[in-house]
Amino acid sequence: MKLSKEFKIGIITILTLVGFFILFNFLKGQNIFSSGRLFTVKYENVNGLAPSKPVSVNGLRVGQVKEIKIIDTAKPIYFEVVISVEKDIEFSKKTVAEIYEPGIMSGPExxxxxxxSTDIAKSGDYLTGRIAGGLFDGITKQLSPTQAKLDSVLLSVNQTLGGVNNILDPSTQRDIKLMLRNLNHTIDSFDKTAxxxxxxxxSANxxxxxxxxxxxxxxxxxNATLASTKTTIDKFGKTADKINELQLDQIVKxxxxxxxxxxxxxEDINNGKGSLGKLAKDEGIANELEATIKNMNALVEDLKKNPSRYVNISVFGKKQPVQQ
Known part of the structure; x- marks a missing residue:
């Protein structure tokens, strides 16, 4: 049977549209030949999630996001996200579908x-949904302590600058200027002294x-005088050494x-020998000597009291009789 030209063109057009549809869905990440198991997840915030985004398990893609429906009849509103799992993986209904950001350039997945556990999830079941902290949230959490410390440092700097401003009031500034002026005078004085x-x-040079x-x-x-003095002292020392050596024995003897x-x-005095010994041992001589000393003392006393008895005094060339 001979096909007409128009029929061939229609067949080619239909095949082209089917191929374009398959390619379009393939580029979107959808597999039209395998629907897989469908699960519904409730979220209060989809955080930018879009249909055809991958669904992964431990980093391996096992499905995709099929549909996102907004439930606006409830207060507050929420979202129902339908996901397909194409891989034959068994898990329980307690499995959590978590929205996260795998990188900076990629969107949420x-x-x-x-x-x-034993309660195996089946197609059409609801899974628990949650939102993981984004990449920037982790960075923000890590930077939070540093930011707090930086805020504390900035506060301390502000307080320090405030204290400096309070110290540098007009009177303090005047005092500082006066001190600098006096310091300049002192430096000038040191310069003149130098x-x-x-x-x-x-002048000394x-x-x-x-x-x-x-x-x-x-x-x-x-220097010559010191050398001569040293020579003299050496000679005197040698002479003194000789004198000491020669005369020391004689002096001792x-x-x-x-x-x-x-x-x-x-011993002679103690034994009564000689004049001193007799004087020391003979009591009669000692008594006579004692009496003589007493008479001499009496005579001296009488001479002091009556000098005219013993001396003639001449007045104008005449002699006065001595009183008896």
Whole structure:
């Protein structure tokens, strides 16, 4: 049978549309040849989730988001998300369908946090939904302590600057200016003193340079005098050593003889020998000596009281009779 040209064109057009439809759904991530098991998940916020987004288990894609329906008859409203699971994976009704963001550039997706209890989930069942913290939420949580510390540091800096502003009031500023002015005067005084010391040092250097020969000669003479003095002292020391060596024994011997003679004299006096011994031992001589001393004392007293008895006094060349 011969096909007409129009029929061929229609067949080609239908095949093209079917191919385009299959390609379009394939690019959207939908598999029109396998519907898989369908599950419904309730969310209060889909967080930007869109149909055809992947559904994964432990990082492996096992299905996709089929439909998102808004339930606006309830207060508050919520969303019902229909997902398909194409892989033959068994899990319980307690499995959680979690919306998360796998990366910065990709949008929100759904991952199944599987539960393996006995109540196996079947197509058409409801699963529990939740929203995981996004990538930026984790970064924000990590940066929160740092931000708190930074806020504390900034607060301390503000307080410090406030304290500095309070310290630098007009009166304090005047005092600081006065102190700086006095410091400048002090520095000028130090500068003048340094200049004076420099001039004095220059004068001393010129004086030393002009009298260098005299100072050199004086130092040479002093060195010669010290050398001569040292020689004299050395000679005197040697002479003293010789005198000590020669005369020390003789001095010791003389001291021993004198000590012996003194001991002999003391023994003679103690034994009543000689004049001193008799005087010390003879009580009569001692008594007579004591009486003589007493008479001499009486005579001296009488001489003091009556000097005219013993001395003639001449007045104008005449002698006065001595009173008896």
């Amino acid at each position: 759904i991952r199944l946090v599987l539960d393996y 200049q004076s010391l420099t001039a004095t040092s220059n 010129r004086l030393i340079a002009s009298n260098e020969k005299t100072l050199t000669s004086t130092l040479n003479n002093a 003389n001291f021993e003889n004198s000590s012996k003679n003194l001991n002999t004299l003391l």
